[in-house]
Amino acid sequence: MGTPDVAGGPGVSGGADVGGSRAGGVAVHLLRRRASMAFAGGMYAYPGGGVDPRDERAVGWAGPSLDVWGALLGVPAAQAQAVVCAAVRETFEESGVLLAGPDAAGVVADTTGADWEADRVALVRHELAFADFLARRDLVLRSDLLAPWARWITPEFEERRYDTWFFLALLPAGQRTRDVSGEADRTAWLRPADAVAGYDRGEMLMLPPTIATLRALLPYGTAAEALAAAPARDLAPVLARAALDADGTVVLSWPGHDEFTQVIPARRDSPRGEAR
Secondary structure (H helix, E strand, O other): OOEOOEOOOOOOEEEOEEEEEEOOEEEEEEEEEOOOOOOOOOOEEOOEEEOOHHHHOOOOEEOOOHHHHHHHHOOOHHHHHHHHHHHHHHHHHHHOOOOEEOOOOOOOOOOOOHHHHHHHHHHHOOOOOHHHHHHHOOOEEEHHHOEEEEEEEOOOOOOOOOEEEEEEEEOOOOOOOOOOOOOEEEEEEEOHHHHHHHHHOOOOOEOHHHHHHHHHHOOOOOHHHHHHHHHHOOOOOEEOEEEEOOOOOEEEEOOOOHHHOEEEOOOOEOOOOOEO
8 A cells, every 4th residue: 555544556455344244144245335435435345444553563463373364364473463553453443343352362242331432533644553452451352253255456557556354254253243334334244145135136225345355155054164164265465457458448357257257348439539
């Protein structure tokens, strides 16, 4: 990213997909971004957002080491920490769910109190660093509760670019999601099959990575099964390609995701020489 929380360049934005078990199998927490948002307005997405420079500060850490995470994500250890911290922090900021606990075996059971909300708002406003938030409450980040699922990079021809990892995590026992994101006008727990059906009917707008990750969850009957499958996932970044045919037609394709292929016909000049 050109800046830590805006797309473009060497940085990353950490996306989080908080999955939980509900009656009937897997359910996924989705936000519908406000139509007024400059990026992906009106579209359904997961809780997530950009890396803050302070996400590289030392934090209480439980789970795989930073070297292990770096090897897993294919980035230096410091960058891996920033990605994981961003995913955990943004999930708390946008849904009230916190993947942290007093030690490597525990997890916070309730984040609905007024003091928690005050800290959440301070994080959103960049008045509080995530490392200080955890230290103040004697918490460690539970990186073992996250499983990387996919990585997508915004096409080179887009004005706004993002390098985004998607993660799976079980909703911790005792916690619940809250409609607290200022960027969303609706939140919902949906089964992947229902969300996919809504997209296919044209009722739910989503960017390619969102619908692709939902389709990838369809085979799993429980969230635990999906998490167990995560280590075998290919984390090579999905990046759109643009090809120009001899007649000027542009073909946009996403390797491995044929449903998103777009064909843009060449512009033809009108008899008066005006481009249509």
